[in-house]
Amino acid sequence: MTLRFNSLLIGAATLALSACTSSNMTELLSQTSQSSLRSSENIARDQYRHPIETLTFFGLQPNMNVVEIWPGNGWYTELLAPALRNEGTYYAAHFPADSEVKYYQRAVNNFNEKLSSNNAFSDVVVTEFYPGTHHAIAPANSVDMVLTFRNLHNWYIQHDLEGVDNAFAAFYSALKPGGILGVVDHRLPENRDERKAKRSGYVKESWVIALAQKAGFEFVAKSEINANPLDTADHEKGVWTLPPRLALGEQDTEKYRTIGESDRMTLKFRKPDNK
Numbered sequence: 001m002t003l004r005f006n007s008l009l010i011g012a013a014t015l016a017l018s019a020c021t022s023s024n025m026t027e028l029l030s031q032t033s034q035s036s037l038r039s040s041e042n043i044a045r046d047q048y049r050h051p052i053e054t055l056t057f058f059g060l061q062p063n064m065n066v067v068e069i070w071p072g073n074g075w076y077t078e079l080l081a082p083a084l085r086n087e088g089t090y091y092a093a094h095f096p097a098d099s100e101v102k103y104y105q106r107a108v109n110n111f112n113e114k115l116s117s118n119n120a121f122s123d124v125v126v127t128e129f130y131p132g133t134h135h136a137i138a139p140a141n142s143v144d145m146v147l148t149f150r151n152l153h154n155w156y157i158q159h160d161l162e163g164v165d166n167a168f169a170a171f172y173s174a175l176k177p178g179g180i181l182g183v184v185d186h187r188l189p190e191n192r193d194e195r196k197a198k199r200s201g202y203v204k205e206s207w208v209i210a211l212a213q214k215a216g217f218e219f220v221a222k223s224e225i226n227a228n229p230l231d232t233a234d235h236e237k238g239v240w241t242l243p244p245r246l247a248l249g250e251q252d253t254e255k256y257r258t259i260g261e262s263d264r265m266t267l268k269f270r271k272p273d274n275k
């Protein structure tokens with residue numbers, strides 16, 4: 001009876017500590033989200049990207065080693081780098097520096113300029129990722145979390161299933177046993193043909209889960225944090241028809257602004273403890 005009582009106390013204490021830690025992380029992210037590091041344009045997109053809720057759902061903690069894949073111009077960097085600076089490590093796995101693609105070159109240069117613009121980014125570790133060639137996003141079995149925001153559809157469009165498989169393999173290699181993979185991407189309705197919609201920028205949630213499990217990941221949970229029921233996912237120029245791209249220019253601008261950014265899946269996976 002005493003042993004069971006002690007076990008209950010330990011369990012309650014663990015839950016309380018977890019809740020406290022989560023609360024502290026949410027508070028830290030809330031402070032960072034309103035800091036001068038972020039532009040008003042980036043803050044305006046919080047209503048669609050829900051960064052605090054998303055990172056809290058994935059279980060981000062300030063002492064983690066975290067990789068963000070393809071950070072672009074650093075939208076999430078503005079949140080992750082300060083949150084992890086004191087106790088953890090933030091890896092930004094960007095496009096390869098030796099790429100001949102002009103878009104990639106500009107993106108990397110812009111990102112590096114951002115890192116040099118403020119001391120808050122001085123500890124960011126820049127690595128490289130590309131599905132077919134660059135997979136060393138961090139040392140093997142070294143990180144607690146890998147995050148990818150709206151990237152899987154690009155790898156599917158450019159490299160078909162092999163690109164997505166290579167990406168999941170790189171994530172799996174970098175993560176510690178028990179580490180978390182967080183995925184956000186544009187969601188294709190399950191009754192659509194993914195091959196016909198391949199170049200739309202939308203992918204099926206069930207398809208992403210199956211490919212992650214094929215790579216060895218355990219599916220942990222999903223969230224509707226980034227859902228948008230107004231998005232029908234059948235636009236003339238795919239997901240880029242919607243904000244922020246508005247690929248049709250002035251055509252039906254108000255219609256698409258009213259819809260807002262895309263309907264997105266938010267999926268949490270885990271690398272098994274024994275791997």
